[in-house]
Amino acid sequence: MASDFSSAFSLHQSGRLAEAEAQYRALLAAAPDDGRTLAHLGLVRAQRGALEEGRDLLDQVVLREPGNAMAAYHLGTVLAAMGQMEEALARFIAGLISNPGDIELLFAKANTEFQLGQYAAAAASYAAVDVLTPDREDVLLNWGSALQEEGKVEEALALCDRVLARTPNHAGAHNNRGNALRLMNRLEEAYAAFDAALKSAPQYDLARFNRATVLEMLRRYDEALRDCVAVLTRAPDHAGALSLRGAILMGLDRYDEALAAFERALAIDPTLERAIHGRIAALLSVSRWEDALAASNSALARQPNSATAHNNRGAALMKLRREEEAEAEFAAALALDPESAEGYFNQAGLRYTQDRLEDAYADCNLALEKRHDFVPAKSFRFALAAHLCDWQRRGELDTEMAALTEAGEKIDPFVLTYAFDDPALHLKAAKRIADKVQPALSAGRVTERDRLRVAYLSADFRNHPVTHQAIELFESHDRARIEPIAVALWPLPEGELGDRLRGAFSSVVEAYDRSDRDIARRLAELKIDIAVELGGYTDKARPAVLAWRPAPISVSYLGYPSTLGAAYIDYIIADAVTIPSEDDVYYTEKPVRLGTCFMPFDSRCESVATPPSRATEGLPEEALVFCNFNKTDKLTPEIFALWMRLLKAVPGSIFWLNVQNQTARRHLHEEAVRNGIARERIIFAARTPSRADHLARLALADLFLDSFPYNAHATASDFLAAGVPLLTLKGKSFASRVAASLLTQVGAEELIVSDFSAYEMKALELARHAAMRAEIRNRVTANRRTAHDTEKLARALEEAYFRMWDRRKQGLKPEAITL
Structure with a gap:
């Protein structure tokens, strides 16, 4: 009889399952109560796909022989294959009562606990197996995975190192080690670990996927994309890899492709969280705000306590100008995840649109407390500090912005134009942020046009x-x-x-x-x-x-x-x-x-309102009125200090600024005092009921002193239209040369200087010579109608358009045009 069982078992082991089953059945016909044969028949039936029949046969054995470790092990395994994990665990535990030292039952119990998310229990079970069979590699690696899930990442890393001490080229150990290092935010080391795994096993796509994940976190997007494409080549329906591809493409600013990747991932696995939220982010990036809102609503219906979904919904509502609802969503997101840097950053954006600059600034600082390397928050904080004239860290922040731009980070190029007279830096920042060229939508040949x-x-x-x-x-x-x-x-x-x-x-x-x-x-x-x-x-x-x-x-x-x-x-x-x-x-x-x-x-903007008196505007009747009505973000500590020196040099003079934000006013008053100037000599213009009223008061100024490196542009045009002499410092960048162009147009080139020293000297000269100012005022007033010739500009612009069209019509590339 034993030799007959051995024959059946040999067939079973060699994979000849149908023949093994026939022999097991023949044996049971002769000895129906033989537990060993019945258990193996149950196992072979399960292996042939009859899981329920296999379970029932194994259950018979366990009921008759509670101490049968082999039957308990196989019954638990079959139950697990049927998805009945709790029942499987109960069978493993029952088997261990009679067989407490059975290694395979204990290992199976640990694996089932892991699959059920009982990570602490699983870790304890793996530890018990390790006591019975020290240094078993599969036990150590699974134990490490359980410890990772518990958050005990350093202990998990130590277990990987135990495996690698015995088997230096163990690909699985390198992969698990990489996962532990990634969780510890030791990303470069994690990359090296995944790299080592792939050197040991070049087709190990799990390690390749993990390496792509770390490369995406390191913002090495091109390399990450190569790895991701390699995984998808062999597994085109890998939902996780498709979702990762979407995240990588978002990093590359290829938003439409990212959206397609996320949508393909969700077609395969509609529950994949990263793809759900990634798709919403992509919809926001391509300005499909209603669709982003609908997708956020669906995400919240599935997971009402998802901070990410609340954040995304808030972002969509903000774009749709539903600001009160957006504010509630951002608050909900931060209540669920108070450590979210993105949550504070998004809330800062909303508060900026609400003109709550101080709150926005505080939120930016909170975002950077949560994530020190959050570059968008650094860029936005820099802009907000400029708006608020908060110059305490201005030199440090200037240096940081320039360094981040040189390092290839995405910094708002517009912010840089306010701070740096450096067109090369502006170009670098703009190239980094410029969108990729998409497939051309314009059709047809460029032909002759009269219109x-x-x-x-x-x-x-x-x-x-x-x-x-x-x-x-x-x-x-x-x-x-x-x-x-x-x-x-x-x-x-x-x-x-x-x-x-x-x-x-x-x-x-x-x-x-x-x-x-x-x-x-x-x-x-x-x-x-x-x-x-x-x-x-x-x-x-x-x-x-x-x-x-x-x-x-x-x-x-x-x-x-x-x-x-x-x-x-x-x-x-x-x-x-x-x-x-x-x-x-x-x-x-x-x-x-x-x-x-x-x-x-616009010649129609020339004020028709009655000019106010100086007293009406809170200006001293006899004082020399220096003036700058630019936005606060154009002001810098260097130019402001120069203005304060001028106030010291011109007794009784005052400086008139158009600053409405109360915090910015306070900072400017404090800065004036630090420069030895009484607060009363800085006068802030009141808000006017209309643009006409605003334009009517401009002529009250004696001398407009321009900002640098971002000049007055529209403001310069308005003041020159009012006849006010305007002194500007011309730099290298476009933003620092606009006022010079306007002054050239009205024939007042002597008000253009090229350095701070000349600026200060010229300002003093103009301040001390009323006749010089009066002559310039008369000349600018006389020239302005000829200079502000909108019809002439319209004809020049139209000529430029037709020159561009002629080049294109001839198949020529764009070239510089001078009219």
Whole structure:
């Protein structure tokens, strides 16, 4: 009988399951109560797919022979295969009561506890196995995995090292070691461990997937993508790898591809959290805000306590201008996860839109407390500190921003224009942030045109300097040659300004709530010839629309005084002062130098309001009034200290600033006192009820002292229109040369200086010579109507557009154009 069982068992071991089953059945026909044979019949039936029958046969054996360790082990294994993990664990435990030293039962118990998420119990069971059979590699590695799940990562790492001390090329140990190091945020070491695993086992795709994960965390996106693609080549339906590919593509700013990857992952596994939240982030990145909100709602229906889902929902609501709801979502997210750097950062963004700058600044600082290397928060904190004139750490933060930009981090290029007169640095930052060129949507050949269809894209068709300066330009286009179309990336205002804007264009495309791609498709459908981006990297602008090449020619103009660093923008409108030819190297666009100042002017904005008295504005009647009405982020400690020296040198003079934020006012008063100037000599302009009232008071100033490195632009134009002498320091960057262009236009070049020393000397000279100021005021006033010739600028711009079109029509690449 024993030899017959041996024969059946031999067939079983060799995988000849049907023959083994037949022999087991024959044996049981002769000896139906033989537990050993019945247990092996149950096992072979389970192995042949009859899990329930196999379970029942094994259960019979265990009921008859409670101490049968082999039957208990196999019954538990079959129950586990059926997904009945709790029942499987109970069988392993019952078997161990009679066989407390059975290693395989104990190991199976540990593995089942691990699968049930009972990590502490599993770790204790693995430890018990290790006592019975020290240094068994599979036990040590599984034990380490349980310890990792408990958060005992250093102990897990030590177990991996025990395995590697015995087997230095053990791929699984290197992989587990990498996971432990990743959890300890020792990312470079984790990368090396996964690398070692792959050297030992080049086809070990779990290690390759883990290496890609660490590379993504290290922001080495190109390498991460290669590993991820390799995994997906062999396992195209690996949902985790598809989700990781989406995260990597997000890091590469390839948002549409990322969205497709996340959606494919979710088609395979709709419960995959990383893909759910990644898809929402991608939807937000391509401006599909309603879809992002719907996806966030679905995520919260599944997981009401998901901080990430609340955060994403808040971000979508903020974009949809539902600010109160967004605030509630960010608060909920932070209540669920008070350690979330992203939560504080998103809340800072909302508070900025609500003009709660102090709260936004505090949130940025909290975000950086939670995550010291959070670069977007560093960039935003820098901008907020500038808005609030918080200069206590200005030198340190300047150095940090420059270093991060040089290191290739994504820093808001617009922020850098306020702080650095360095067009090379601006170019580097812009290139880092510029969107990738997408497949072109514009169709058809460029042909002869008597009339060009020109689309102006802007989020600033509202009460904003871009509109105040350019509205008459749009009205002045020769409609026989140019069909101007507004693409409004922010809702147009109601009332007089909204009516005037609608009348300034042939048509208006309301595009605020559309995705970048949808807007580009609409432009392609409209057969736009030239698309003009008016915002660049300023707030609410969306230059990524033009990454889809919806028009044959793309142009940057007016709203952003620097390069966009984007391969999809062909030209930038400027003049010979703002971009001299030797500076072309700092622009990816080809400069167009108009034969007049590039800055438009609205002659209808010249004040019709009654000029106020100095007393009405809180200004001393007889004092010399220095003035700067620029935004606070254009002010720097260096230029402010120079202004305070001027106040010391000119007794009785005061400085008039247009600063509304109370914290910024307090900081400027404190800075004045530190420079030996009484607070009373810094006077802040009140908010006026209308733009006309604001313009009417400008002439009360004696001398406008410009900021540096970001000049007054629209503000300079307004003050010159009021006849006020304006002193500017011309630097290297576009932003530092705009006032110089305006002064050249009105014939006041002597007010342009090239260094701080000359600036201070010239300011003192002007302050001490009222006749000189009066002569300049008369000259500027006399010249301004000729200088502010909107019709002339419109014709120059139209000529530039047709020059661009002619080059394209001839199949020539864009080149610099000088008119």
